[in-house]
Every structure is written in C-alpha cells, then in structure tokens.
Amino acid sequence: MNHSVIKEPIVVIGYGWVGQANALALHRFGYDVSFFDIVRPSLKYPEYERDFGNISMLPHPLDVDSTHTVYLVCVGDRVGEDGRQDVSLIRKALESLRDARGTVVLRSTVLPRHLRDLPVYHFYMPEFLHEKNAVKEVVDPYLFVLGLRDAARKAPGLFSLLRKRSERVFTGTVQEASYIKYLWNIWNATRIAFVNEFGRMLKEPTDAQAIAEIERVVDFVLQRGEYLKYGRSFGGHCLPKDLNAFLAAHTDKDRPLLRGVWDSNEIQKTLEKEKKHIPEWFSFFTYAKTQRRSRLDAWLRRTGIRRIVVRLARPVLALYERTIPRWDLARTRAAWERAGQENPRFFMETKTKSGPEVDEFELREMGKRDYDRFVREDPWLRDRFPDLARVDALDIGCGIGRMTEFFADDFRTVVGTDIASSIVEIAEKRLAEKRNATVLLSDGTGVALADASCDVAFSYHTLQHMPTIESLVAHLKEVMRVLRPSGCAKLQVRSGSVRKMRWYYGVSLSEPDARALAESAGFRVVGCEEEGNKNLWLRLEKPAS
Numbered sequence: 001m002n003h004s005v006i007k008e009p010i011v012v013i014g015y016g017w018v019g020q021a022n023a024l025a026l027h028r029f030g031y032d033v034s035f036f037d038i039v040r041p042s043l044k045y046p047e048y049e050r051d052f053g054n055i056s057m058l059p060h061p062l063d064v065d066s067t068h069t070v071y072l073v074c075v076g077d078r079v080g081e082d083g084r085q086d087v088s089l090i091r092k093a094l095e096s097l098r099d100a101r102g103t104v105v106l107r108s109t110v111l112p113r114h115l116r117d118l119p120v121y122h123f124y125m126p127e128f129l130h131e132k133n134a135v136k137e138v139v140d141p142y143l144f145v146l147g148l149r150d151a152a153r154k155a156p157g158l159f160s161l162l163r164k165r166s167e168r169v170f171t172g173t174v175q176e177a178s179y180i181k182y183l184w185n186i187w188n189a190t191r192i193a194f195v196n197e198f199g200r201m202l203k204e205p206t207d208a209q210a211i212a213e214i215e216r217v218v219d220f221v222l223q224r225g226e227y228l229k230y231g232r233s234f235g236g237h238c239l240p241k242d243l244n245a246f247l248a249a250h251t252d253k254d255r256p257l258l259r260g261v262w263d264s265n266e267i268q269k270t271l272e273k274e275k276k277h278i279p280e281w282f283s284f285f286t287y288a289k290t291q292r293r294s295r296l297d298a299w300l301r302r303t304g305i306r307r308i309v310v311r312l313a314r315p316v317l318a319l320y321e322r323t324i325p326r327w328d329l330a331r332t333r334a335a336w337e338r339a340g341q342e343n344p345r346f347f348m349e350t351k352t353k354s355g356p357e358v359d360e361f362e363l364r365e366m367g368k369r370d371y372d373r374f375v376r377e378d379p380w381l382r383d384r385f386p387d388l389a390r391v392d393a394l395d396i397g398c399g400i401g402r403m404t405e406f407f408a409d410d411f412r413t414v415v416g417t418d419i420a421s422s423i424v425e426i427a428e429k430r431l432a433e434k435r436n437a438t439v440l441l442s443d444g445t446g447v448a449l450a451d452a453s454c455d456v457a458f459s460y461h462t463l464q465h466m467p468t469i470e471s472l473v474a475h476l477k478e479v480m481r482v483l484r485p486s487g488c489a490k491l492q493v494r495s496g497s498v499r500k501m502r503w504y505y506g507v508s509l510s511e512p513d514a515r516a517l518a519e520s521a522g523f524r525v526v527g528c529e530e531e532g533n534k535n536l537w538l539r540l541e542k543p544a545s
Helices: 017-028 046-052 088-095 131-139 157-165 174-202 208-222 239-249 256-274 284-303 305-323 329-342 344-348 360-376 379-384 404-410 421-430 469-482 511-520
Strands: 010-013 033-036 070-073 103-106 143-148 168-173 392-396 413-418 437-441 454-459 483-494 524-531 535-541
Touching: 010 017, 017 033, 017 046, 017 131, 070 088, 088 103, 131 157, 143 157, 143 174, 168 174, 174 208, 174 239, 174 256, 239 256, 329 344, 329 421, 344 360, 344 421, 360 404, 379 483, 392 404, 392 469, 404 413, 404 437, 413 421, 421 437, 454 469, 469 483, 469 511, 511 524, 511 535
Parallel strands: 010 033, 010 070, 070 103, 143 168, 392 413, 392 454, 413 437, 454 483
Antiparallel strands: 483 535, 524 535
C-alpha cells in the first residue's frame, strides 16, 4: 500500500491493549514499529500473531531515538473508587523521554486539569477505540482529535495519514482534546443507562419474552444504533472509569444528570445479577463461554460428581508423581524464566483481583500492602531497627521488584536477587529511578555480596520454590555469610506439600525441621510462626561474634 506521507519510526510506550492496537495497525501500514514496556505483556489480539513477531521490544525507550522518531505514549491511568485519577505511570513514562529528540504524542486518557502538569509531550491525541475493532480503528478512526501543546512543533507525517482517513477532524488545545475524549465516553455511557432505565420502566425483564417486548419498542425508535440497545450495564475498561473520574474532578459543579447516569447503571448492574438472561450486546462470545464454564462447574458441584472425580483421581495422580523426574535448580530457573517471559506481573502475585490481567497499578498496591504488613509494620523488625534509613537490606527472590521499590523508600540501601534473568531485567527497569536499589542475578544458591554487607535479609514467596533441601540449606548459609554480626533475617518457607507436577514446586518443612536447618546454618531461631497451613515464617538472628 503506497502512501505519500513520510513514514517515521514509531515507538509505542506502554504495550497494553491500546498500545498493541497502535503498533499492529501502523506496522500493517508499513511503519517501522517497536515498543517499550517494563514487562512483556500478554498479547491482546491473537489473530495478529504473525504481525506481533515483526514488532520488536526495546531494552530502553530511546534506543531508536532520532529527530524523526514518533513516540506514542499509551500508558494507562488508574481511577480509584473515589474517582481520583492517578497518572503517575503516565508521568513516569513521559519523564523517560525527557532526552528524546523525536516527537512525543500522548494517547493516554487524562483529565484536562492534569495535562497542564505532565512533562515532555508535544501533542495530545486521545484514542477513540472499541476493543474488538481497535486495530482497524487506529488507521480508520471515526474521530481524529489533536491537541496542540507546542504550536510551533512540526507535526509528524503520521497525522496527515490519520486526518485523511478520519470521518471527523478536530484541532485545538490539549484541554479541548481531553474534554472531547470525556464527552465521547460519557455520552456513550449516558445512552446505555438511558435505554436500560427506559426498558426497566417499560417492563420488568423477567424472561426472554419480556426482553423481546422491551426490544420491540426500543428498537423501533432507536434502530439498534450504537449504544442504543437494551441490555447489560456499561462496563469494560473505559466508560465506568472515565465517568467516575470526570464526576470526581467536578465536585464544585452541579451535575445531577451525570450523577444519575452512574446511579442508574448501578441499578442495572444489580438487576442483571438476578436476571441472567438480560442480553450482553458486546463481547458476547467471551461472556457466553465463561457462563457455560461456570454453569458446568456449579452442576458438577451440586450433583457431587466433582467430589467423586477428585477422589478417584488421587491414586492415579500419586502413581503419576512417581514418574516425574526430581526437581533441580536448572528446572526451577527454567520455570521462572518462562513466567518472566509470559506474564511477569501475574506470576509475581497470582492472588490479585484481576488475575492474569493485573496491571502495574494493582501490582504496586499489592506490593505496598505486603511490604507494610511484613516489613514496615512488623514490631520485631521495628524494635531492632528504629531508624531504617541507616539499615542495609537484602530482598531474596525480589521478582520484578514489587516490594523492593518500597524497601528503597525506607532503607539506606536494598539489594534484590532473583534466579531468572528475564525477571531481573524487568526489575532493573522498574527500579531504575531508585538510586539506592540494586538487582542481582542469583544462581539459586549464592548471593553475590561481600561478607557482612547487610543488616537484614527478607524473603517472601521464594524459598518455598527451592527444589531440594540442599539448595535451601545453601541459601540459609549464604544469608548467614552476608549478614553483619547481630543482623537478622525474616524468611518464609513452605510447610504444606505441593505435587511435583506443579511448576511452582518446592520442598516442604515441618516446624522442627525448619528450626533445625536454620540452626545448622549458624542462626539463633527467635521465632517460627505458621501462616495458614502452607507456610512458616522464620525469624533468625546472627550471633554478635
């Protein structure tokens, strides 16, 4: 496909569903596209698998910088339940481009008032994408909205392409562009809430026949237009988030209509939990598949068949376990390398609300929560180290640094270690701004630190994965070596068994065994506490001399 516009190098910053849609679409139009993200995210558009292979991940955002490079910043915002918008990750991404010679185009959703304070961008070009058609809509946009922050800045040739292919074009200030973005999403949310509320007044959606009667009236007037079909409440990534943020940003104004949109949608959300037959008119296939799976599981539980199957499977699994080779450090390292490449945020903390779709915001929240609970608010550690700013810490099995970054805020220095190079690489990117934090690759037994170089060692969700008693003992001896006299360690080990077929396998210890191993490494055991029925917390001290 031949176009007359100059095709600049494109670097997409933030590789979620918006970033991937931009990258895929522009790659298909002949642009040289690469991307930068702290982690390699899961692919959102499997139908474009071949194209993904032609879009390279950059180790650093400025690796292909030039005066012609166009940076598309597609990092997400976060909106709390109170409607407060967090743009800290967007700010961090823009700061990483401070030395860029190319043109920085912000595509993230940002409230007008925040745009004034964000650094290092020249144009604001909000996206207007539907998830299912996002790749096509990037280069065939219905709306092309451009906010000029630097009117003297030469516009990249990419804008000419998008202008020509758009239905409607608007150019103005960055604040005007933001208001258009929010108007678009809030108008769509309003239409959905209005149609659903009218439908509820027309007839209670008790069954399929009642739904058909509602649709017969609504569809005659509204012709099943976009966002004008009776059905489920509005959800997804954008509409609830953006309406909530906009309402919270304008508490000084009267806004009864928009407040009502939110409240009306909440009523529909409650109703559809009882009336499962209310139609889903977007993302239907995923919903239907999920519903079929949940109904089957409920039926298996209700009839008792699931319990019978589990009971019969146990002896078969026990026989199978005997055929599985013994775990070793090489196999453990390979498992965590795969985790670091496939979905590192998820595998660092699998118990988040979002599961495999966990984002940077949620990961940081969980990291902060665990750091506060297990380190900052631990009375034993607090009594031993009243002034953390004078303490050097070791974070064993730091992963991508979800807790390490908070160690760096309180401690003088922190060294994180991990067994997988793919995970260490991500941790280094996440902690790049923490000057007192270092991340080291571990061989699974040793710590590349000098003798007596830290005051406290900590490990959470790591030593459980040691494949053998020998590797666990080697780690304990290394902790003893690097601690200063009178230093201490708070280490979590596994007490509940796990099958060898599980990728997260590791040895399990009873409380007496755990104490004996720690003492054999030279520690004095101060405490050994159960956490549920799966883990033990060891509190250890190194003798003063």
